[in-house]
Amino acid sequence: MLELKNIHKTFNPGTINEKIALNGVDLKLDEGDFVTVIGGNGAGKSTMLNAIAGVWPVDEGSIIIDGADVTGLPDYKRAKLIGRVFQDPMTGTAATMQIEENLAIANRRGLRRGLKWQVSSGEREQFKQKLKVLNLGLEDRLTSKVGLLSGGQRQALTLLMATLQRPKILLLDEHTAALDPKTAEKVLDATDTIVNSQKLTTLMVTHNMKDAIIHGNRLIMMNAGRIVLDIKGEEKKRLTVEDLLHQFERVSGQEFASDKALLG
Amino acid sequence: MEAYLSSLSLIGLIGRLPASVAQGLIWGIMALGVYVTFRLLDIADLSVDGTFATGGAVTAMLIIAGVNPWTSMIIALICGLLVGCVTGFLHTKLGIPAILAGILTQYALYSINLAIMGFKANQAISVDKYYLLISSRNIPPAIVTGLGFVIVVIAVMYWFFGTEMGSALRATGCNPTMSKAQGININTMKVLGLAISNGLVSLAGCLSAQYSGFADVKSGQGAIVIGLAAVIIGEVLGESIMGKKLNFAGRLIFIIFGGIIYYVIYTLVLWLKLDPNLMKLFTAIIVAVFLAVPYLKGQAKNSFARAGKNSAIKEGK
Numbered sequence: 001m002l003e004l005k006n007i008h009k010t011f012n013p014g015t016i017n018e019k020i021a022l023n024g025v026d027l028k029l030d031e032g033d034f035v036t037v038i039g040g041n042g043a044g045k046s047t048m049l050n051a052i053a054g055v056w057p058v059d060e061g062s063i064i065i066d067g068a069d070v071t072g073l074p075d076y077k078r079a080k081l082i083g084r085v086f087q088d089p090m091t092g093t094a095a096t097m098q099i100e101e102n103l104a105i106a107n108r109r110g111l112r113r114g115l116k117w118q119v120s121s122g123e124r125e126q127f128k129q130k131l132k133v134l135n136l137g138l139e140d141r142l143t144s145k146v147g148l149l150s151g152g153q154r155q156a157l158t159l160l161m162a163t164l165q166r167p168k169i170l171l172l173d174e175h176t177a178a179l180d181p182k183t184a185e186k187v188l189d190a191t192d193t194i195v196n197s198q199k200l201t202t203l204m205v206t207h208n209m210k211d212a213i214i215h216g217n218r219l220i221m222m223n224a225g226r227i228v229l230d231i232k233g234e235e236k237k238r239l240t241v242e243d244l245l246h247q248f249e250r251v252s253g254q255e256f257a258s259d260k261a262l263l264g
Numbered sequence: 265m266e267a268y269l270s271s272l273s274l275i276g277l278i279g280r281l282p283a284s285v286a287q288g289l290i291w292g293i294m295a296l297g298v299y300v301t302f303r304l305l306d307i308a309d310l311s312v313d314g315t316f317a318t319g320g321a322v323t324a325m326l327i328i329a330g331v332n333p334w335t336s337m338i339i340a341l342i343c344g345l346l347v348g349c350v351t352g353f354l355h356t357k358l359g360i361p362a363i364l365a366g367i368l369t370q371y372a373l374y375s376i377n378l379a380i381m382g383f384k385a386n387q388a389i390s391v392d393k394y395y396l397l398i399s400s401r402n403i404p405p406a407i408v409t410g411l412g413f414v415i416v417v418i419a420v421m422y423w424f425f426g427t428e429m430g431s432a433l434r435a436t437g438c439n440p441t442m443s444k445a446q447g448i449n450i451n452t453m454k455v456l457g458l459a460i461s462n463g464l465v466s467l468a469g470c471l472s473a474q475y476s477g478f479a480d481v482k483s484g485q486g487a488i489v490i491g492l493a494a495v496i497i498g499e500v501l502g503e504s505i506m507g508k509k510l511n512f513a514g515r516l517i518f519i520i521f522g523g524i525i526y527y528v529i530y531t532l533v534l535w536l537k538l539d540p541n542l543m544k545l546f547t548a549i550i551v552a553v554f555l556a557v558p559y560l561k562g563q564a565k566n567s568f569a570r571a572g573k574n575s576a577i578k579e580g581k
Contacts, residue, residue: 053445079447092445094438097431104428105435109447113428161446 001201002029002169007051007061009225021047022058023225029169029201036212037205038244039222040252045205046087048222049171052203054078066168080110083162083200085155085175092158095147099138099157102146103127106161130160134190152183156190163194170195172204176211188215209241223252268537277535282403284531288524289410290398290471291490293417295498295523296516297464298491304425305437305457310366311351312465312491314373315344316484319469321380324387324479333397337470344466345459347373352455362454377481386480389473396474406475413471417464418516424460425512433457465491486544490526493547496554498522 007025012018022044029035037045051058052065054075062071065081086092093102104119104127124142131139134156138149146154155175162170172191176184192215195202206212212219219236221229221244228251231239294316301309319340326336347369354365381387391399398409424430435443436453443450465487473479502510502518510518526547533543564570 076444076447076449079445082445084445086441086445091439091441094435094442096438097434101431101435105431105443105446105448108428111447113432113448115424115427115429118426118428118431 001031001033001066002027002052002203003062003064004028004048004052005062005064007048007063008059009047009051009056010059020225022051025051025061025225025227027220027227029203031201032199033218034195034200034202034216035204035218035220036216037203037220037222038207038209038212040248043222044225045222046173047225049084049173049203049205052169053082053084053171080165081168083109083165083167083170085158085162085170085172087174087177089151089154089158089178092161093146093154095145097146098143099131099146099149100124100127100142102157103130103161103164106164109165111165130164133193134160150183152179152187155179155183155187159187159190159194163198163200166198166200168201170200170202172202174205174207177207191215209244213239213241213244221248221251223248228252271537272535277531280531280535281528282407283400284527285524286398286400286403286406286410286475287472288527289407289414289520290468290475290523291527292414292494292520292523293471294465294468294487295491295494295519296417296421297461297468298488299495299516299519300421300457300461300464302492302495303437304434305454305461307355307362307437307454307458308366308488309348309351309458309461310363310488311347311369311373311458311462312366313484313487314370314377315347315462315465316469316472316487317377317479317481318343318347318373318380318484319466320473320479320483321377321387321481322466323470323473324389325380325382327389327394327396327474328387333395333474337397337467340470341463341467344463344469347466348457348459348462349455351462352451352458355458356451356454374481381479381481385482386478388478390477396477398471398475399477400475401477410471413467414520417467418513418520421516422513429456486547489544489547489551493551493554494522494526495519496522496551497525500554501525 004025004027007022009022010018010020025044025048037048039045050056052063054070054073054077058071062069064070065078068081070078070081084092094105100119104123107123127142128139136153136156138153138157146157149157159175175191176187179187188211191204194200202216204216213236217236218230218232219239220227220231229247294312298309298312301307322340322343323333323336326339327333331339351365351369354360354368355362360368378385389396391401398406400406425434432443432448433453433456435446436448436450437457440450443453469484472483498519498521499515501521502515506514529546530543533546534540
C-alpha cells in the first residue's frame with residue numbers, strides 16, 4: 001500500500017544549520033497495517049510523515065502509494081490518497097467556517113470542486129450519523145463555527161475529515177500530544193474505532209511508548225533519520241515499555257529523553 | 265464663529281445626502297471587492313487603487329469610441345479580472361509577497377491607465393453626449409441603478425461563496441495548511457480571489473467614471489483605504505446591530521452601508537466647510553482606530569503591564 005525507498009532529506013544544505021533529517025528510510029506497509037512510530041526528538045518521525053504527505057520534495061528516493069509513484073506530486077495532489085491529522089488542533093480545521101462546511105470540504109478531497117452548492121442535504125444526514133459516532137454532541141451543532149470547539153473536539157473532527165473520503169494512507173502526527181490525558185484517550189479511542197472499522201493503512205507518530213504498544217499491529221522506531229527497529233505481529237503483542245527503552249538505548253546509545261514516554 | 269454657524273444650512277446638507285448615497289453605493293461595490301481579499305483571502309491587495317482607475321479609463325475610452333455602456337462595463341470587468349490575475353501571478357508563481365505584488369501592479373497600472381486614456385490624465389464622458397448607465401446629473405435614477413448593481417453583486421457573491429469552489433476559496437484564506445491537506449490548490453484559489461476582487465473594483469471604477477462624467481488616472485488614489493473603511497464601518501455596525509445573527513449576506517449588505525456612511529461623513533466634512541483634503545487624514549485615522557481596537561482590547565486583558573501591576577500588588581509594594 002505504501003512503499004518508501006531510500007528516502008533522503010537534508011534541510012538547509014550547505015549552511016551552518018544543515019540538518020540531515022532523513023537518511024535512507026526504507027519502509028513497506030501492507031494494506032491495513034496500523035503502524036505506530038516512536039523515536040527521540042529529531043529522529044525524523046514527523047519529517048517522514050511530511051515526506052509522505054508531500055509538504056516538500058525529497059532529495060532522493062521514491063514514495064509509492066497504492067502502486068503509483070507520487071514522489072513528483074505536491075501535497076494538494078497527493079491529498080486524494082492521504083488523510084492527515086496534525087499535532088496542533090488548530091491546523092486541521094478552518095476555524096471561521098462551520099462544522100458542516102469543514103466536513104463538506106473534506107468530503108470533496110481529491111474530487112473536482114465546481115459550482116454546486118457546498119453542502120447537500122443528503123450529505124448533512126451523513127455528517128450527522130458520522131458525528132454521532134464520535135459521541136461529542138457535535139451532531140446537533142452542524143452550523144457552529146469550528147473556532148468555538150475545544151482542542152479535543154477539533155482533533156476528533158479533523159480525524160473524521162481525514163477519513164470521510166477513505167484515504168489509502170492515514171497519517172497521524174502526534175495528534176494527541178497537545179491534548180490533556182483524558183481527551184487524548186478519547187481521541188485515541190475514536191482513532192481505533194475509525195481505523196479498525198475502515199481497515200485503514202495508518203502511520204501514527206507518538207511520544208508515548210505505552211500508546212505505541214497498545215495501538216496498531218506494528219511498531220517502528222526511528223533514530224537519526226533512519227528506521228532502526230521494526231516489530232510486528234506476536235512479537236509486538238508481547239512488547240513492554242521496558243523492552244522498548246532497552247532497545248532504544250541499544251540502538252541510539254542514549255537514554256530516552258522524554259518523561260512523557262514513560263508516564264501515562 | 266456665529267457667522268460660520270449661520271452659514272451652515274441644514275437644508276443644504278439634506279439636499280446633498282442623496283448624492284452621497286449614490287456614491288456610497290458605487291464605492292460599496294468597491295468595498296465588496298476589498299472584502300474578498302482582505303477578509304476572505306487574508307491578503308491586503310493594493311493593486312485595487314490602480315484597478316479602480318483602470319475600470320474608469322477603459323469605460324470612458326470605449327464609450328467615447330461609441331461602444332454600448334453595457335458592453336463597456338463587461339470589458340472593464342474583464343480587465344479587472346486580468347489585473348487580479350497579474351497580481352496573483354506575481355505573488356503565487358514568482359514568490360513576491362502579496363502586499364508588494366499589489367504595489368507593483370498598482371504602480372505599473374498608472375502608466376497603463378494613462379496609455380489607455382491616450383496619455384491624458386482624464387477623459388470626459390458627458391451625459392449630454394453619451395448614453396450612460398448612471399450619472400450624478402440625475403440622482404434618484406442613479407440611486408436606483410446603483411442599488412440594482414449592488415443587489416446583483418451581493419446575490420452573485422452570496423451564491424458563489426456558497427459553492428464548493430467558493431468554500432475552497434474561503435478555506436484557503438482561513439487555513440492554508442488544512443486546505444492543502446484537503447486537496448485544494450491554494451495558489452489557484454488566491455489567483456481566483458484576487459481576480460474576483462479586482463473585477464469588482466474595476467466594475468465600481470466603471471460606474472464611478474460614468475457617475476462623475478469623466479475618468480481620471482488619479483481616481484483610484486487611496487481607494488484601498490476607503491474600501492477598508494467601508495468594510496470596517498460596515499462590520500462594526502453589522503456586528504453591533506445583528507450580533508451573532510450576522511450571516512454572510514448580512515455582512516455584505518452592511519459593507520454597502522459602510523460605503524454609504526463613509527460618503528455621508530465625507531459630505532458632512534464638506535458641509536462643515538472643512539478642507540476636503542483633510543478627508544484622507546480622517547479616513548486613515550478611522551481605519552487605524554477600528555483596526556487597532558480589537559488588538560488593544562486583547563492587549564488590555566493580556567499584557568505585561570498588567571502582569572507587572574498584579575505582581576506589584578501581591579508583593580505589597
